[in-house]
Amino acid sequence: MIYMDNAATSWPKPKTVRTAINEALDHAGNPGRGTHSYTVWSSMKLNEVRQKLAKLFCIKNSQRIAFTSNATHALNIAVNLCYGQIVTTAMEHNSVLRPVATRGYYHVNEADANGSLDYDRIRRSITELTGAVVMTHASNVTGEVYDVARIGEYCRKKGILFIVDCAQSAGVVPIDVESMCIDVLCFTGHKGLFGIQGTGGIYVADHVRIRPYMSGGTGSHSFLLRQPTEMPDCFEAGTVNTHGIAALGAGLDYISGIGVGKMQEIHTELWRYFTANARKINGITVYGPEDAGGGMINTGVVSLNVIGHEPGEVSMLLGKEGICTRAGYHCAPLAHKALRTDALGGTVRFSFSHLNTKEEIDTTLYTLKKLFALS
C-alpha cells in the first residue's frame, strides 16, 4: 500500500502516538473539573501539549492557544473575531471560504493559472474598510507555500487582523507567529502534526480582542451566564478531546525529533522529484508552479490530471493498485477555477509525508503510465 493522501489525514501515525492514546485511556479524567489524580493528569497533559504547540509556532504565551475539534472549528472562531471587510484569496479551502461567505462582506483575491498569489495585489486590495485578512499558509491543491509574512507585516502596520490557516503547513514548514506577524493561527492536529482526528486549535495574540463563539461549561466562573472571555477557556466550551490531545502531544514530540526544517526539505524534495518526472510523461498535466530556479518550497502536494480521464476514475484505478490519492475539488473550489480544472472534475492529488520515498513515487508514476498507456 502506498499512502499519498497525507493532505487529507496523515498515515501512518508514529508508534508513540498510539502509546500516548493508550496511556490516556488509562489515566484521563475530565481536565480542569476537579482535583483527583485523573483530572489532574488531564489538566497537566493539556498544558504540556499547549507548551509544545507554543514552541513549534514560536508563541510566547501558551495560554493563548485553545484546543478545537479541527481547523475548521478554529477558523469559524477566527472569522467571528473579524470586523469590517475581510480580504481573502482564491486559494482558500472551504473551511475559510464558507465561514467568510456566510458572514458576508469580503473580497477574494484571485490566483494565477498556477495557483500562485500576487502579494502586491493582495496588499492593494486592503482598504480602510478592511478589518481582517484571512489566508492559507499553503495550498491544499498545489502545495505551494505562500509568503504570509509579506502580508502579515503589512497588516500589522495597518492595524488589521491577520489570520492564517496552517492546516496544510503545520509540522511541515516552519511557522513563527512573531516574525510572520500572525495575529490568529488556526491549525489541525491530524495532518502534519501526526495527531488523531478530532484535534486542532487556535492561537490568538495577546492584543486581539476576544469574542466567544460556542458557549458552554468551562469548569470556571460557573455563575456567569455568558461564556468567559479568558483564554483558553473562552474557546474550550465543554469537554475537550483529552485523549486526542495526548496523541497530538506525541505527534509534536515526533516532529521535533526530526525537525520542521528537515520536514520541509523532505516534503519539498518529494514534490520536486514527483513533479519533475510527472511532467515528462505525455498525457499528464501537472498543476502548480514549476520550480525553475530550484528554490521553491512545497508541502509535498501534487495535483495532476491524465488527459481524457476524470480525476475520480484515475484515483479509483490507482486505489485498486494500492495507491491512495484523493480526486476532486479538495474543498477548494476557487483554486480549481484558477487552475482551470473546475470543468474537469478537479484534479488527482498526491500528498506526501516524510515517510514516502522516491521508490514509491517511481512505482506510482509507473502505475499511471501502465494504467493509461502513457509514455
Place this chain on the structure above:
Amino acid sequence: MIYMDNAATSWPKPKTVRTAINEALDHAGNPGRGTHSYTVWSSMKLNEVRQKLAKLFCIKNSQRIAFTSNATHALNIAVNLCYGQIVTTAMEHNSVLRPVATRGYYHVNEADANGSLDYDRIRRSITELTGAVVMTHASNVTGEVYDVARIGEYCRKKGILFIVDCAQSAGVVPIDVESMCIDVLCFTGHKGLFGIQGTGGIYVADHVRIRPYMSGGTGSHSFLLRQPTEMPDCFEAGTVNTHGIAALGAGLDYISGIGVGKMQEIHTELWRYFTANARKINGITVYGPEDAGGGMINTGVVSLNVIGHEPGEVSMLLGKEGICTRAGYHCAPLAHKALRTDALGGTVRFSFSHLNTKEEIDTTLYTLKKLFALS
C-alpha cells in the same frame, strides 16, 4: 482507586474501546474524501456508528444524526435552530444555559429545593411566544431523571421544538425519541456511552428545519460557498473525529451487550444504596429527592456536603484517599441556587458507573466518617 466521577467522564473504558481506537489508527483515512481503502474504512465506520446510535435512541433514519465534538457543540447547534422564546429549566448545565442566555429571549423554570421540576408549571410557562423548549433529561447534580416525555408530548401538540440534552442519561436510561416526542437530541460520547473525549452528536428529526452553525469543508457540493443543509453534512464541517467515533462504536456495543434497562437498574440501585446510607450519617447533607416510595430512577449521581466543610476540601481529602469525586458547581449554577448550595461552594458529587460496587460505597462512606469524625 475508587472512581466516582463518571458524570464528568466515564472511567475505565471497556477493553473493546481500546481495541477499536487502535484499529482506527491502523485503518482510518479521512471519511467521505476519496475512494481508497482508508477513506472507505472511515466512511463505513461513521455509518456503522450512526446506525448503532439510531438503534440506541430509537431513531428511524440514522442520517439525521451528525457527529459533534461534544454535547456542548451539539447544544450550540440546537439553540441556533430555535426561533421565538426559549423555555428552559434551572437544572440545566451551562452547556444549555450559556448558549440560551447568549442568544437571549428565554424563560427559566425554577426547580424546588430537591432539584425537582414541576412539569405542569413548565407547560404553563409555554406561551404563544415560545418557539422551543430546551431541557436536560437528567440532572448532573442530583442524578434525577426528568419526565421529558410529558413536556415532549405537549410541545408536539403545540408545534414547539423540543430539544433534549441527554449528556447524563445516554447509555444509562432508555431514550426513545419517538415516544418521548424529542425533535432534537444532544449527546456526548465520553460518559455513559463509554467512548473517548472529543465525541458527541446531535439528532435532528426529519420535520425540523435545518440551519447551519459552523461552516467549512464537507467533501460535498464543493462549489457551494455556503454550508450544505443536508444531514448529516450540514453539521459536520471539517474532519470529524473518526478515531473517537470508532471508539464510540465499541462503547455502544458494550452497552447494548449489557442493556440500557439493566444499566438503569444498576445505576439506580447504587444511588439508592449510597443515599440511604449517607443520609444516616450525622453531619452529612444529601441533596436531591428521597426515594420514599422506592420507585424513582436515577443516573447514579449523589450530591452531598459535610456540614462545616467546603466541598473542595472534602473532595480533595477523598482524592488523597484514592476516591475520585468532583466538588463545586458542576457547571450548573441555577441547580445549586435551587438546592441552596450556591453559598456553600456547591456540593461534593459522587457519580457511578455500573462498575462501581456497594463495597466501594461502603469504603467511601467509611472514609468520609473517618476523615471528618462523623458517625
